[in-house]
Each structure stands twice: as C-alpha cells, then as structure tokens.
Amino acid sequence: MRGIILVLVLLLSTLSCLDLAQARPGGGHSSAGHGSSSPSGSSSSGSFSYNRSYSSGNYSTGTPVQVKPVSLVISLLFVIVLIILLKRLENRQVFTAAPTAVNRAAQQQKIKSGLESLKQSAPNFSGILFLDFVHSLYGKFYSYSTHPEFSYLSPFLSAELQQHFRQAQPWTINEVVINGIRWQEINTQDIEIESICLVIDANYTLHLQGKPTRYAVTERWLLHRKKGLLSPEPDKMQTLCCPYCGAPAHFTDAGKCGHCGSIVHQGEMQWCLGKRVVLRTTALAADDLVSYAEEQGTELATIKQADLTGQMLGFQQLHALPDWDTFWQAFVDDIVKAYFLTIYAHWSTRDWQAVRHLLSDRLYEANSFWLNLYAENNWFNRLDDLKITQVELVKIEQDKFYEAITVRVFASCYDYTEDAAGKLIGGSKRALRRYSEYWTFVRRTNAQPHTAPYSLTQCPQCGAPADNMGQTGECGYCGSKISTGQFSWVLFLIMQDDVYEG
Amino acid sequence: MKKALTTEFQTRLWDAVRAIEQDSQVEVVVVIRSRSEDYRDIALVWGILGALLSFTYIMFSPDLFEDWLVYCTPVLGFAIGYALAHWPWITRLGVGKQRLQKSVEIMARALFQKAGIRHTQAKIGVLVYCSWLEKSVYILPDRGAEMALPAEEWQRLRAEFQAIFISRKPTEALIAQLHNVQPLFNRYLPRLANDINELPDAMEIDL
Numbered sequence: 001m002r003g004i005i006l007v008l009v010l011l012l013s014t015l016s017c018l019d020l021a022q023a024r025p026g027g028g029h030s031s032a033g034h035g036s037s038s039p040s041g042s043s044s045s046g047s048f049s050y051n052r053s054y055s056s057g058n059y060s061t062g063t064p065v066q067v068k069p070v071s072l073v074i075s076l077l078f079v080i081v082l083i084i085l086l087k088r089l090e091n092r093q094v095f096t097a098a099p100t101a102v103n104r105a106a107q108q109q110k111i112k113s114g115l116e117s118l119k120q121s122a123p124n125f126s127g128i129l130f131l132d133f134v135h136s137l138y139g140k141f142y143s144y145s146t147h148p149e150f151s152y153l154s155p156f157l158s159a160e161l162q163q164h165f166r167q168a169q170p171w172t173i174n175e176v177v178i179n180g181i182r183w184q185e186i187n188t189q190d191i192e193i194e195s196i197c198l199v200i201d202a203n204y205t206l207h208l209q210g211k212p213t214r215y216a217v218t219e220r221w222l223l224h225r226k227k228g229l230l231s232p233e234p235d236k237m238q239t240l241c242c243p244y245c246g247a248p249a250h251f252t253d254a255g256k257c258g259h260c261g262s263i264v265h266q267g268e269m270q271w272c273l274g275k276r277v278v279l280r281t282t283a284l285a286a287d288d289l290v291s292y293a294e295e296q297g298t299e300l301a302t303i304k305q306a307d308l309t310g311q312m313l314g315f316q317q318l319h320a321l322p323d324w325d326t327f328w329q330a331f332v333d334d335i336v337k338a339y340f341l342t343i344y345a346h347w348s349t350r351d352w353q354a355v356r357h358l359l360s361d362r363l364y365e366a367n368s369f370w371l372n373l374y375a376e377n378n379w380f381n382r383l384d385d386l387k388i389t390q391v392e393l394v395k396i397e398q399d400k401f402y403e404a405i406t407v408r409v410f411a412s413c414y415d416y417t418e419d420a421a422g423k424l425i426g427g428s429k430r431a432l433r434r435y436s437e438y439w440t441f442v443r444r445t446n447a448q449p450h451t452a453p454y455s456l457t458q459c460p461q462c463g464a465p466a467d468n469m470g471q472t473g474e475c476g477y478c479g480s481k482i483s484t485g486q487f488s489w490v491l492f493l494i495m496q497d498d499v500y501e502g
Numbered sequence: 503m504k505k506a507l508t509t510e511f512q513t514r515l516w517d518a519v520r521a522i523e524q525d526s527q528v529e530v531v532v533v534i535r536s537r538s539e540d541y542r543d544i545a546l547v548w549g550i551l552g553a554l555l556s557f558t559y560i561m562f563s564p565d566l567f568e569d570w571l572v573y574c575t576p577v578l579g580f581a582i583g584y585a586l587a588h589w590p591w592i593t594r595l596g597v598g599k600q601r602l603q604k605s606v607e608i609m610a611r612a613l614f615q616k617a618g619i620r621h622t623q624a625k626i627g628v629l630v631y632c633s634w635l636e637k638s639v640y641i642l643p644d645r646g647a648e649m650a651l652p653a654e655e656w657q658r659l660r661a662e663f664q665a666i667f668i669s670r671k672p673t674e675a676l677i678a679q680l681h682n683v684q685p686l687f688n689r690y691l692p693r694l695a696n697d698i699n700e701l702p703d704a705m706e707i708d709l
Contacts, residue, residue: 064566072574079581086588094613095507097532098704102513103520190695197698222698277623279702 107185108502109306114186118194119399124231126399128442128492131181132238133271134198134221135362140240140249141273142173142204155255155264156240158274162253175205175214177369178362180493182501184220188227193267195224195274203284203369218280223271232270234401238484243269292415292427297498298436302392302408305502311396318398332391335441335489336407342456343491344383344413350375357459357466357475360442360492361483378420384429386413394438395502398445402485404492406440438500440493443485460488506673507534515673518680526687527694528647529627529701531619532680537590537635538609544596545587552583590635602636609633609709610640617707620644622700626691630663632676639663639676651690659683 099107118125137156144150145165154162178200185197200219205212232243240249242257243264250258255265266272305311312324321327339358346355352371356364374381388411395406412434416427427433457466462478474480483490519530556579560572567575586592594602610631614620619627625646632639641660648656662682666675 063564065568065571067568067571069570069574072571072578076574076578076581079578079585083581083585083588086585094707094709095534096617096705096707097512097515097519097530099516100509100513102509103516184699193696195696218702220698220700222696224696274696275698277698277700 104501105303111183111186112306114188114196115183117188118186121188121194121228122231123400124233126231126234126237126401127183127397128399128402128404129231129234129237130196130271132362133240134181134200134223135178136238136240137273138178138200138202138221139176142176145173146170147172151253152249152251152258153240154251154253155243155266156249156270156272158266158272161273161276169208172207173204174207175203175369177203177366179203179366180495180499182499190227192227193224194227195222196271197222199279214284216280216282216284217278220277220279221273222275224274225267225271229269234484295433295435297496298410298434300497302394303500303502304393305395308393308396311398312393314398315396315403328393331405332407336391336409336439337388338456339441339489339491340388340409340411340439341386344386347371348380348382348384350380354467355456357483358456358491359483360485360490363491363493364483374417379417379425380420381417382414382427384414384416385432387411389434395440401445402442403445404440404442405489406438406493408436408438408497410434410436436497438493438495438497439491440495441489442492443487443489461486506671511673511677514677515680518677522680522684522687523699525684525693527624527626527691527697528687529619529622529699530630530680531617531627531701531705532630532632532676533613533617533707534632535609535634537593538633538638539605541587541593541597541605544593545584547596548587548592549580549584552579552581552586553577555579555583593635594637603638606631606633606636606638606640610642612709613707614642614644616709617701617705619701622646626650627701630680632666632672634672637667639666647691651686655686655690659686 115125115127137153140153141157144153146168150165151162157164180201182199183196184199185195187195187197198221200221201216202219203214203216205214231237236243236246241247242249242251242260242262244262245257245260247257247259251264252258254263256263264270267274315321316324316327319327343355343358346352347367350371352364352368359367388409390410392408392410393405394408395404397404397406412432414427414429414431415433416429417425419425458464459466459475459478459480461480462475464475464477466475480487485492515532519532522528522530553576557576560567560575587596610629613631614627614629617629619629619642621627622644625644627644628647629642630639631642639660641656641663643651643656651659663676663679666672666679669675
C-alpha cells in the first residue's frame with residue numbers, strides 16, 4: 001500500500017513539473033489534432049507515432065535532445081556496477097558475538113594463572129597428565145555408555161551423569177578418537193572445589209541396530225575435585241584406576257572398588273566429571289577424508305607465550321645448559337625437523353606403526369583411526385616434496401612430571417589423496433600447499449639428556465631397532481613404554497594454526 | 503553497519519556477554535544482521551517507478567527525443583530506481599512498519615532455531631537480535647528464561663534494547679544495555695555452582 005502511494009505521489013510530482021497543457025506525444029509545440037487530447041489518450045496512442053514522425057522530420061519545433069547512445073550505455077553500466085557494489089556492501093552475513101583474538105588472549109592468560117594456582121596448591125598437578133586422564137575417561141564414558149560396565153566409572157562421574165545413558169537405546173560406541181582438547185576455564189576461587197572446563201573435539205562410531213554411523217562431536221566438559229587434593233602419581237593419572245590400590249576402574253554404583261573394597265566418592269580422590277554439554281554433532285561421510293579446504297591461518301602471527309624468555313632461561317638453568325642456542329639448534333634438527341619429516345613420510349605410506357615410538361598414545365590413536373579409514377578405501381594421503389621452511393619456538397612448560405616445548409613449523413608440500421592405482425581422489429599434485437602447524441613435544445622431567453645424536457630408528461631406552469613397538473608404545477625388546485616421554489621426546493599434540501590459542 | 507562492527511567493538515561485546523553469563527545462568531547470544539529480509543519486491547517497485555517516471559518525462563517533456571532514447575531511458579530509470587532502493591532509508595520508506603517488524607521476528611525465530619539456542623538444559627537461552635536496516639532489536643528468550651523473569655521486566659527490557667537505535671551510536675548503546683541487564687538476570691536467574699556454558703562460543707549460523 002505504501003509503495004502504491006509512493007508511486008502515485010512521485011508520478012504526480014513529475015507530471016506537475018511538466019507543462020501538461022502542451023504535453024502530448026511529440027510535445028514541444030501545439031500542432032493541430034494534438035493540443036486538446038488528453039495526456040493519457042495521447043500517450044497511449046501517439047508515442048511511437050511521434051517518434052516515427054520526429055524521425056521523419058514532420059515536427060520541426062521543440063528542442064531536440066542530443067544524447068549520444070554511448071553515454072546512455074555508460075550510464076547504464078555505471079548504475080549496474082553501482083547495484084553490484086551496493087549488494088556487496090550489504091553484508092548479508094550473520095554477525096554473532098564471539099571471542100576475538102584479544103578475548104582469547106585474555107582467556108589464555110586466565111587459564112595460565114589458573115594452572116599456576118593449581119600447581120601451587122597441588123604440586124603434583126600436571127596439565128599433560130590431566131589431559132591424559134580426561135582422554136581415558138572420555139574413551140570409557142562412550143565405550144561403556146549403555147553397557148553394565150558404565151557403573152565402573154561411578155567415582156569419576158557426578159550422580160546425574162551416572163544416570164545419563166539409562167534411557168538410551170542399547171547402542172554400542174567404539175572407535176572413540178579425541179582430535180583435540182582445549183582448556184576453556186580454570187576455577188580455583190571456590191572454597192570447597194576447584195574445577196576445570198575443557199572443550200573436546202572427538203569422533204566416534206555409534207552402532208545402532210547394527211548400523212554404524214560416524215560422528216564428529218564437540219563437547220564441553222566440566223571436571224571438579226575437592227580443593228587442595230594432591231594429584232595421584234603419573235601411573236594413576238594415565239589410566240582410570242582406583243586411587244587407593246591402582247587396580248583398573250571396577251567400581252560399583254556406590255563407588256566401591258571391586259579389588260580393594262575402598263569407597264571412592266566423586267571428586268574426593270580424583271577429578272570427577274560434573275557436567276557435560278554437546279556443542280556440535282555432525283554425521284561424517286567417507287568423502288570428508290578427501291575434502292581439501294583452502295589453507296587458513298598460515299599468514300597469522302605466531303602466538304607466543306608471554307614470558308617465553310623467562311621460560312627459556314628457566315629451562316636452561318634446570319638442565320644446566322651452557323647456552324640456549326646450542327640446545328635449540330640440536331632440538332630443531334634432531335627432534336622437530338627429524339620427527340616432522342619422518343612422521344609425515346610414514347603417514348604418506350600409511351605405515352603408522354613405524355613411528356609409534358615418536359608419538360604419544362593419544363596422538364597415535366587419533367591418527368591411526370584416520371589412517372584406517374584411508375586403508376578401508378585403499379587411499380593414500382601423499383605429502384610429496386615436503387620441506388620445512390621455518391621453525392619457531394612458541395612455548396615452554398614445565399611441571400613436576402613433564403616438560404613440554406611447543407614450536408610452530410612452517411612447511412610446504414604437494415598434498416593430495418590418491419588410490420592404490422594412483423588415481424587422484426582429492427588435493428593437487430601441482431599446487432604447492434604452504435602451511436604451518438603447532439607441534440608440542442613432551443618428555444618426563446627426569447628423562448636422561450642425550451649425549452649421542454638422536455636416532456629415530458632405535459628404542460631410546462635400549463637402543464634396539466624400533467621395529468618391534470607394540471600398539472601401546474612398548475618396546476618389544478626391552479619392554480619399556482616409550483610413548484610416555486620417559487626416555488625421549490614424544491610428539492604430544494598437533495594443532496592447526498587457525499585454532500591454536502596459546 | 504560493517505564499519506560499526508570493528509574488532510574493538512566485537513571484543514567489548516564479547517566481554518559484555520561473558521559478564522552476563524558469569525553472573526547468571528542465562529546464556530546470551532547476540533546476533534547482528536544488516537537486514538532481516540531482502541525486500542527485493544521493494545527494489546523492483548522502485549525500479550518500476552524509476553522506469554515509469556523516466557517514461558513519463560520522455561512522453562510529456564517539451565523536448566524531442568530520438569527513438570532509441572525513448573526505448574533506453576526507462577531501462578536506465580529502472581536501474582537507477584533499483585539501485586536507489588539499496589539505500590536503507592529508501593527501503594524503509596517503501597515498507598510498512600508492520601512488515602519490518604514481522605521480518606525481524608521471522609529472522610529472529612529462524613536464528614534461534616538454527617543457532618540451537620534451545621539446546622540448553624534449563625531452557626535459559628536468550629537471543630538478542632539486532633537488525634540494522636529495520637532499526638529493530640528482537641529479544642527472544644527460551645521458555646525457562648521467559649518464565650524466570652516477570653512479563654513486566656521483559657517488556658521493559660525490550661523497550662530499553664529497542665532504544666539503542668535512538669542513540670547516535672547504536673553499537674555503543676547495545677554494549678551499555680547489555681551491561682545494564684546484567685543485574686536483572688543475576689536477580690532472577692543467579693549463577694549456580696558448577697554452572698557450565700552450554701552453547702558454543704563461536705556460532706556459525708548459515709542463513
């Protein structure tokens with residue numbers, strides 16, 4: 001209605017500006033037969049006759065408007081370009097309030113303070129061990145979900161979560177893989193409890209009525225424990241076990257250990273999952289393996305630890321290093337570059353077991369799953385002509401049990417997926433892909449420093465060939481578990497540059 | 503609108519949202535869009551109007567025009583009218599208030615669903631949707647949040663948020679208003695122990 005009124009108003013305004021008494025098709029003069037005709041009648045019947053007449057020169061009065069066709073075309077083009085520009089400017093995207101880099105940096109700072117506070121109140125606290133514990137709990141939470149064994153986890157779950165799968169259908173979940181865990185919040189301000197909130201990116205396969213579906217999920221977990229509790233030793237943190245006797249978790253609903261009979265209440269001896277929320281769930285397809293998104297984040301500035309220099313100095317003093325550069329150069333050459341090239345070379349050939357001793361359990365499991373998916377399709381993810389262009393030190397962390405060094409590795413390669421016959425499935429053999437990743441290496445604080453050059457093909461403990469590593473990262477010759485970082489650096493975490501937050 | 507959404511504004515906006523969430527159970531999601539609807543029909547109306555006006559001029563002007571001008575000028579008039587309709591105030595001029603409000607409400611409800619704001623356990627999600635072209639803020643609380651606050655408070659809150667467009671700097675007013683509502687949510691929905699943020703920090707809403 002408003003539109004119609006506007007049209008009428010503007011039309012009338014235009015008409016009122018014109019001299020309607022003289023207006024008629026072929027206007028500009030008062031030739032007989034046209035002067036008295038109504039405007040509408042004239043316009044409907046005479047516009048073309050006027051123009052034809054004008055063209056033929058019958059009307060000789062009035063001011064001829066001289067416009068070159070080219071100027072009208074230019075005007076039209078100009079307006080079209082204007083419309084396109086205006087459409088672009090419109091910004092139809094949805095803007096949602098979300099944390100910016102500044103917010104994230106502030107959050108990281110809070111997390112760091114929280115971790116420091118935890119370490120002060122509980123000297124045994126280790127971020128690496130805590131993540132290992134969460135990893136174990138996450139795996140068991142889903143693999144036990146609808147099975148009777150779920151009650152084994154009773155000391156590690158809140159009363160509400162213990163009932164979580166009671167109403168669920170009898171499904172089975174396996175192939176639980178954690179792809180990433182991010183610290184979200186650490187709260188040590190409460191009088192009675194301390195809590196840690198994490199965001200977990202994971203995958204699992206859910207078998208419902210015999211049909212498997214692979215899901216990618218993002219969850220937020222809130223774990224808590226009694227304030228000031230001393231964290232268990234590493235061997236009791238890296239598996240779900242009774243905090244008293246150390247036997248594998250086998251608890252009743254009431255939290256009674258099936259081995260030693262001790263009662264373990266939630267959060268009183270170990271971290272307990274208080275709440276969890278699922279933020280995203282997506283069903284995955286095989287095609288997702290070969291979807292090559294445009295590289296993002298390579299151009300982003302490196303996120304470095306705020307007091308990196310101080311941490312370097314601390315590390316140097318702790319290990320009585322004569323100078324930082326000597327250590328750093330050896331670390332870059334023998335660990336970062338060597339691991340990076342070796343791990344990706346074996347990734348390309350799907351020979352993941354060959355680098356078992358270089359990887360933490362978590363990283364090995366997560367990537368084994370993906371390589372198995374490639375194997376199921378008989379595909380290979382090739383990374384040809386892999387070159388490291390730069391390595392930057394980003395972060396150094398130390399606690400009672402572990403020390404970790406995070407570096408940003410800039411590299412380039414031809415990244416593509418092909419089948420066994422060499423047919424290209426995804427990616428490109430011609431377009432060089434430049435990318436960067438944040439790699440975190442860890443080792444136990446009491447690990448013996450190497451005097452001889454590193455050898456990636458030998459067990460760091462016994463020196464035997466690393467060709468007999470078990471799935472759990474134990475050397476087949478000496479039986480030592482290598483993947484804990486007890487004897488040498490192991491790759492603990494790989495994070496993409498666009499998601500790394502510090 | 504694009505100019506107003508600076509990183510500095512986004513940082514402060516997130517801080518304001520976090521402050522509410524850390525002080526109460528409420529999960530606030532703020533969404534801003536340049537417009538809630540395309541209003542393509544309005545652009546077409548302006549285009550037709552442009553064509554009609556130019557044709558009227560050609561028809562009744564005392565000047566003489568060549569054939570090709572009679573043919574092409576209305577086309578140019580249409581394009582100019584269509585282009586002009588992309589200016590927000592011209593679009594607003596052509597659309598009734600009722601339709602503007604309806605468009606905002608429909609978009610807000612779609613965003614609420616698409617963003618999964620309903621996925622909080624206690625139904626305490628609140629969408630604050632700002633639509634720039636319509637100069638309108640639509641507050642859409644989930645059931646739990648709606649029941650927790652008296653209707654009168656919601657009414658007042660809606661009026662206060664709507665008033666941000668009276669301000670010369672609506673973005674600043676929006677942040678100020680978010681800070682203003684913090685005590686209100688804290689009063690009716692105080693934060694519980696072991697509270698967890700149930701919605702993703704960064705939402706990707708494809709609409």
